[in-house]
Amino acid sequence: MALKIRLSRGGAKKRPFYKIVVADARSPRDGRFIEKVGTYNPMLPVESEQRWILNDERVKHWLSVGAQPTDRLIRFFADRGLVAKTAKPEQTKKPQPKAKAQQRAKDNAERAAALAAEAEAPASAE
Structure with missing residues (x-):
């Protein structure tokens, strides 16, 4: 029982x-x-x-x-104090987007970095 x-x-x-x-x-x-x-x-x-x-x-x-x-x-x-404290289970990883969505996000981040670099170049030349 x-x-x-x-x-x-x-x-x-x-x-x-x-x-x-x-x-x-x-x-x-x-x-x-x-x-x-x-x-x-x-x-x-x-x-x-x-x-x-x-x-x-x-x-x-x-x-x-x-x-x-x-x-x-x-x-x-x-x-x-009657029992030993148990450890909390580790958090699982958050679900990631599919491969195409990850690639799109990576491309957008690269494009944004390139535009930011271009915007800084003329400003530093002046």
Whole structure:
């Protein structure tokens, strides 16, 4: 049985409130869970003590038996010192234009440089 530590959404429309739960990975997001280990209220200010409430001992226990936290919870647990912080993946290269478009851009840049050189030559001669 694969265990996940994840957020289970509650609260009203546009007023979210999350329970931090340990659940089977196959169960629905807001469905059955094994244990509630904390809460998260994103409506509170960041510096509020009640924004994240967590039972650290139970989280450590579930991590020790193999429960996998979600990406968001890994970031939070790393801030609390429960897990090692993971490195951000490197950004992928932006898509490049096709060969003809690259050649056209190169030609335009060369033409602009040549025109700029011609404009400077008469100005320097005077």
